[in-house]
Amino acid sequence: MLDKGVTSQKIRFELVNNVIIIPVEINGLPLKFLLDTGVSKPIVFNFLKASDSLKVLHAEKIKLKGLGDGDYIDALRSSHNTFKIGNAVNTDQTFFAIFDPSVNFAPKLGIAIDGIIGYDLFKDFIVEINYSNRFIRLHKPDKYSYKDCKKCETFNLEFNNNKPYVNAEVLTDGHEISVKMLIDTGSSDAIWLFEDAEKNLTLSKNYFYDFLGSGLSGNVYGKRTKIDALKLKRFMLENPKAAFPDSVTIASVKKFKDRDGTLGGEILKRFNSIIDYTNSKLTLKPNHFFNKKFSYNKSGLQVEHDGVRLVMEIDMSNNVATINQNKATSELEVKSVIANAYKYTIKPSYVIYNIIKDSPADLAGLQKGDIIYRINGNGTQDMTLKNLVGHFYQKEGTKIKLLVDRNGKTMKFEFLLQSPIK
Structure with missing residues (x-):
């Protein structure tokens, strides 16, 4: 919550490989967290670095399963913690602490990252994300007023397991296909699509096999290609990169059968957005990244x-x-x-x-x-x-x-x- 009389809080962030890194203080210890709409409870995964000074309160052992080709991992569930982001404070926050040193995204990003935070931040505030100027602003939901914006489009959000989904259209091989996509600020990729022959969500012949990223439970592999376009109402992004992850590595996240894929940071950064969990709304406004061409790593x-x-x-x-x-x-x-x-x-x-x-x-x-x-x-x-x-x-x-x-x-x-x- 914010102090009485304060209606919003601005927080600067680092944009690294299309993902947002914000400062988070846990029980008095300053850390850096990845802002991820695709995660529920906060996770401290670079635990060895902070083990001497991070107070893990009221802990119990659990097992977690996330994205990737691995198995469950051991963790602690800690409750009644104090989280502080800017001047926004939660004095009764639960988080998961992971001991496994292999669960560490810092090498891929090139900077030290201590954890992930998502739903428990978004549920309490209307979150404005300004990719252009690299800040987020947390607004009290009962004090926020939407402004008229002719350049904006507003979408209805649907939720499953506390994760936000939006409807969009993809154009590929002559088909315009309606898809339901997870909004995932924690993914550095552009688009992930799940193959579905009945919906014509199939891979073209023009692709290559690639490492797609790392999740809590290991690595994710799949095929990379490009599609003709992605449509978000009147916004059309041409020839975006798209990846079709291997079905085995995404089995744990495909439990929501209506899900067709993911919109990641390389798409989301092309808009300044307002994410409103309270009213189930997403507002997008194109920014200076919007017309930037999609590019591939050409070295291998x-x-x-x-x-x-x-x-x-x-x-x-x-x-x-x-x-x-x-x-x-x-x-x-x-x-x-x-x-x-x-x-x-x-x-x-x-x-x-x-x-x-x-x-x-x-x-x-x-x-x-x-x-x-x-x-x-x-x-x-x-x-x-x-x-x-x-x-x-x-x-x-x-x-x-x-x-x-x-x-x-x-x-x-x-x-x-x-x-x-x-």
């Missing part, structure tokens, strides 16, 4: 943050320059003492965790586990994961040169970017 490489490494650098701090004036000639004499030494600094390390078969990187000889030191002549130690991966989204035909470490041996590779979808 998927890279993640792999901890840190020590890098030796020149330390210039002891270099000294002196300036003296010659009294006889009035000329300035500059003398410098060069005392370069070396220092070791901690820098991020990036590793290849997946390679698409027969992709440019695969055919060039790169392998899973290779550590990328340099790309096109630039050291990766001073790059973010986003900067590094951005090289793989450049135009087709761009040359990529990589210097990698493979089991202690330095190796060079080069290839040309090639779109996996024509």
Whole structure:
């Protein structure tokens, strides 16, 4: 809840790989959480980092099953906790704490993430998400008034297991198909579709097999393609990326039989939105991302943050320059003492965790586990994961040169970017 007399609260967020990261304080401990409409109770999944200082109150052991190809995982259910987001405070919050260190999305995002929060935030507020300026605003439902907006469209939300669904249309292979889609701010992808021959939701021949992402219960694989268009009332997004996940890995989320897929962050970020659980409404307004073309990783490489490494650098701090004036000639004499030494600094390390078969990187000889030191002549130690991966989204035909470490041996590779979808 917000303090008496306060009707809204603005909170800045980080937009990383199409997902929203917000600051959350749990029992006095500041953490970073992914904002995910597809999750019910908050989850702390990078638990080992916070185990010494996070107070887990009134805990009981449970098992959780989420998206992915794995099994149930052990967790603690903790109740009567204090959650604080900006000045919004809940003093009786339940969350799940996961001990398994493999449940950690930070390597894929390139920044430390401590957990996920969703329904328990959205149910208490009308949540305005401004992707353009990277903030959310929490509004008290009884104090919020909708403004006239000619550029907006409003949709009815349906709920199943506390998760929001919206109706849309997809255009593919000459068919316009009505679909019910989960609104999932926690997915970095554009569209997921579940194959259904009766609805003509079938995969075209133009696709490639790919790693689609990670869930609480493991990895998700499937086929990537593109469809002709996605329609959200009058809003038409042309040639969006679409993925058809393997049926085995999504079995746990397909219990809601009316669900046809997911709208993820790469679609949602193209709108500034108002998500109103109280009145079951979603309002969308196109922003400057709306007309941005959908692009593919054209290398076949998927890279993640792999901890840190020590890098030796020149330390210039002891270099000294002196300036003296010659009294006889009035000329300035500059003398410098060069005392370069070396220092070791901690820098991020990036590793290849997946390679698409027969992709440019695969055919060039790169392998899973290779550590990328340099790309096109630039050291990766001073790059973010986003900067590094951005090289793989450049135009087709761009040359990529990589210097990698493979089991202690330095190796060079080069290839040309090639779109996996024509």
